[in-house]
Amino acid sequence: MSLLPAGAQTPAEAEAPSALLAPAMPGGTRRAPARRSAAAGLPARADAGQxxxxxxxxxxxxxxxxxxxxxxxxxxxxxxxxxxxxxxxxxxxxxxxxxxxxxxxxxxxxxxxxxxxxxxxxxxxxxxxxxxxxxxxxxxxxxxxxxxxxxxxxxxxxxxxxxxxxxxxxxxxxxxxxxxxxxxxxxxxxxxxxxxxxxxxxxxxxxxxxxxxxxxxxxxxxxxxxxxxxxxxxxxxxxxxxxxxxxxxxxxxxxxxxxxxxxxxxxxxxxxxxxxxxxKQQVPLPLVPPGSAPQPLDLTQVVRATALGVDEERAEQCLHEFGEAPLKAALDVLERRVASAFPQPLRDPQRYLRAVLEGARGGPDETPAAHGPGHDADAAGRADLALREVEAKRRVKWTEEWLRRRRDGLADEIAAMGEEAQQALCDSLLADMAARNVHPSIRKRLQTSGWQHAMVLHEMLRFYANASIGEQWDQPSAQQLLDVAAQLGDTAESAGLSAG
Missing domain, CATH: 1.10.10.10 (Winged helix-like DNA-binding domain superfamily/Winged helix DNA-binding domain)
Structure with missing residues (x-):
C-alpha cells in the first residue's frame, strides 16, 4: 500500500499522562513507559484496570x-x-x-x-x-x-x-x-x-x-x-x-x-x-480481566453475512446500525431461507436481511443503548416475529394490487358488451339486489345513473364475477401474487409464497 506524505505537527500544550497498564505482546513488544507513577502523588483513577x-x-x-x-x-x-x-x-x-x-x-x-x-x-x-x-x-x-x-x-x-x-x-x-x-x-x-x-x-x-x-x-x-x-x-x-x-x-x-x-x-x-x-458516580466494570490485551473487533457476523450473499459493506453497516446480537438473529432467519430455496431461490439476500432487522428493531427512534442483555437474548424470536409481520404486509399490498387489476378487467369486459347485453345484465342485477334487500337508494341509482355509478359499480362487478368466474373470483393464487410482486419490482420471495 502506498506511503503518503504527512505534515508535521507538535502540540504546544503539555499534559502529564498516567501509566498505561498493559502486558507485553508476542513478538518482542513491550510496555509503554509510564511518565509519572502513582508514587508521584497522582490520585487513583476510576478507570484503573481498563x-x-x-x-x-x-x-x-x-x-x-x-x-x-x-x-x-x-x-x-x-x-x-x-x-x-x-x-x-x-x-x-x-x-x-x-x-x-x-x-x-x-x-x-x-x-x-x-x-x-x-x-x-x-x-x-x-x-x-x-x-x-x-x-x-x-x-x-x-x-x-x-x-x-x-x-x-x-x-x-x-x-x-x-x-x-x-x-x-x-x-x-x-x-x-x-x-x-x-x-x-x-x-x-x-x-x-x-x-x-x-x-x-x-x-x-x-x-x-x-x-x-x-x-x-x-x-x-x-x-x-x-x-x-x-x-x-x-x-x-x-x-x-x-x-x-x-x-x-x-x-x-x-x-x-x-x-x-x-x-x-x-x-x-x-x-x-x-x-x-x-x-458517572458508578463506573462500569471492565469487560475483560485487568491487564489483558485489548479485545480484537469481532467480524464473525460480517463474514457470515457475506457468505450468505450480502455485500460486505452492507453487512458492516448492518452490524454498526443494529448491533451484533440482532444481526446474528436475523442471519439465522436468512440462513434458513437460503437453505430452503422455497418456493424459489432467494434473489435479494441484502433486502431480505434488512427487512428482518428493521422489523425486529421495533421503531425508528430506538437506540442500541435502550436495551439490556435480555433484549439481545430474544433477538432471534423478535426477528422471526418481525419477518412474519413483513410477510403479512407485503401479501396485503400485493393482494390489493391484484384485486384492483381484476376489477378493472371486469369493468372493461362489461363495457365492451353491447347495449342490449348491458341492459339485460342491469335487469338481472336489479332483481338480485331486490332479493337481497339491498338499500332502495342503490337500486334507484342503478335505474337512473347506470351500473358505472360509484354507488353501484362494486355490486355489478361482484354479480358479474360470481356468474362468469365463480365465488372465488376475488381470491388470488400464490402464483398470481408472485406475478404481481415481480411486476412491482418487489421481492416476492420475502413473503415466502408458494407457487404450487
Whole structure:
C-alpha cells in the first residue's frame, strides 16, 4: 500500500499522562513507559484496570477529505495505535497477528478482502488532523492515518505489519497532549458519532465541558463524512436528530461519562455547540480481566453475512446500525431461507436481511443503548416475529394490487358488451339486489345513473364475477401474487409464497 506524505505537527500544550497498564505482546513488544507513577502523588483513577489508549488530541477531531470513516475503521485504528504504543518508538515497523486486531476472519478463504479494504482506506484516505480545542496544536496537518500496511503469513498465522508517517510517529506513539480512552467502552459503541463524541469528551472529563465550536465544525467530526456540497446543505435539526442525539444516548448509556448538549444561538438560529462532561458516580466494570490485551473487533457476523450473499459493506453497516446480537438473529432467519430455496431461490439476500432487522428493531427512534442483555437474548424470536409481520404486509399490498387489476378487467369486459347485453345484465342485477334487500337508494341509482355509478359499480362487478368466474373470483393464487410482486419490482420471495 502506498506511503503518503504527512505534515508535521507538535502540540504546544503539555499534559502529564498516567501509566498505561498493559502486558507485553508476542513478538518482542513491550510496555509503554509510564511518565509519572502513582508514587508521584497522582490520585487513583476510576478507570484503573481498563485498557487505556493515549490518543493525541490532534487525532480526536479528524475530518476525512474524500471517504467516510466507518465505526469499524475508527475502532480498528485505535487498536492498532494501542498495539504500536505498546511496542514503542524504537520500531519503524509495527506488527501483530491479524486476529489481535480483527477477530472472526478465516484467512484461508476470501475474508482478506474485508481487512484489506480497511487497511487500504487507512493508508489512502486523507484526513485533516485537528484538536477539538482551537489553537491547542502547534501546527495543522493532513495525511493518511497510517503510512503503509502489509499482510504476511508466517508459521501458519497471518500477521499484520504497518507503519506511521515519520513526521507523525513521535506524536502518535508518545503524545504530549492526549486523551485517555477505554478501548473496552469504545468496542461497545456502534455509531461513528458516539465513538468520536466519547473520544473528544474524554479529553475534557476533568474540565467539565468541551470547547465551543460552530455547529458546522462538529458536522464532519461526528458524522465521519467529508464536507461535500450536499453535507454543507444539511440543516442543523437533521444533524441533531440523526447524529448528535444518537451519539449522546449511546455515550451516556455505555461509557463512564455523561454528556449534555449545549446550544448557542446567533439571532434565531443555532450557531455554536458545546458539550458538558461529567464522570458517572458508578463506573462500569471492565469487560475483560485487568491487564489483558485489548479485545480484537469481532467480524464473525460480517463474514457470515457475506457468505450468505450480502455485500460486505452492507453487512458492516448492518452490524454498526443494529448491533451484533440482532444481526446474528436475523442471519439465522436468512440462513434458513437460503437453505430452503422455497418456493424459489432467494434473489435479494441484502433486502431480505434488512427487512428482518428493521422489523425486529421495533421503531425508528430506538437506540442500541435502550436495551439490556435480555433484549439481545430474544433477538432471534423478535426477528422471526418481525419477518412474519413483513410477510403479512407485503401479501396485503400485493393482494390489493391484484384485486384492483381484476376489477378493472371486469369493468372493461362489461363495457365492451353491447347495449342490449348491458341492459339485460342491469335487469338481472336489479332483481338480485331486490332479493337481497339491498338499500332502495342503490337500486334507484342503478335505474337512473347506470351500473358505472360509484354507488353501484362494486355490486355489478361482484354479480358479474360470481356468474362468469365463480365465488372465488376475488381470491388470488400464490402464483398470481408472485406475478404481481415481480411486476412491482418487489421481492416476492420475502413473503415466502408458494407457487404450487
Amino acid at each position: 485498557e487505556l489508549l493515549r490518543k493525541p488530541v490532534n487525532a480526536l477531531a479528524i475530518v476525512p477529505q474524500s471517504k467516510k470513516i466507518t465505526p469499524l475503521f475508527r475502532k480498528s485504528y485505535n487498536v492498532m495505535l494501542h498495539l504500536a504504543q505498546e511496542q514503542g518508538m524504537e520500531r519503524d515497523i509495527f506488527r501483530a497477528p491479524i486476529s489481535a486486531v480483527l477477530a472472526g476472519l478465516d484467512f484461508d478463504s476470501n475474508d482478506t478482502g474485508l481487512v484489506k479494504r480497511h487497511l487500504r482506506a487507512m493508508a489512502t484516505t486523507a484526513v485533516e488532523w485537528q484538536s477539538p480545542t482551537t489553537g491547542e496544536g502547534a501546527s495543522w496537518a493532513i495525511s493518511g492515518l497510517i503510512g503503509h500496511a502489509e499482510i504476511k503469513r508466517e508459521g501458519g498465522q497471518n500477521w499484520l505489519e504497518w507503519s506511521y508517517s515519520v513526521r507523525l510517529k513521535q506524536e502518535l506513539l508518545e503524545p504530549s497532549v492526549f486523551a485517555r480512552l477505554s478501548l473496552e467502552m469504545i468496542a461497545q459503541l456502534r455509531s461513528h458519532g458516539a465513538i468520536a463524541l466519547y473520544e473528544i469528551c474524554s479529553r475534557y472529563r476533568d474540565v467539565g465541558r468541551t470547547s465551543r465550536q460552530a455547529w458546522s465544525w462538529w458536522r464532519p467530526v461526528l458524522s465521519g463524512k467529508p464536507e461535500t456540497d450536499k453535507q454543507k446543505q444539511l440543516e442543523y435539526r437533521f444533524f441533531k436528530r440523526d447524529v448528535i442525539k444518537r451519539a449522546i444516548d449511546e455515550v451516556n448509556a455505555i461509557t463512564d461519562i455523561e454528556v449534555e448538549l449545549l446550544e448557542y444561538k446567533a439571532g434565531r438560529f443555532i450557531a455554536d455547540l458545546q458539550f458538558s462532561v461529567r464522570r
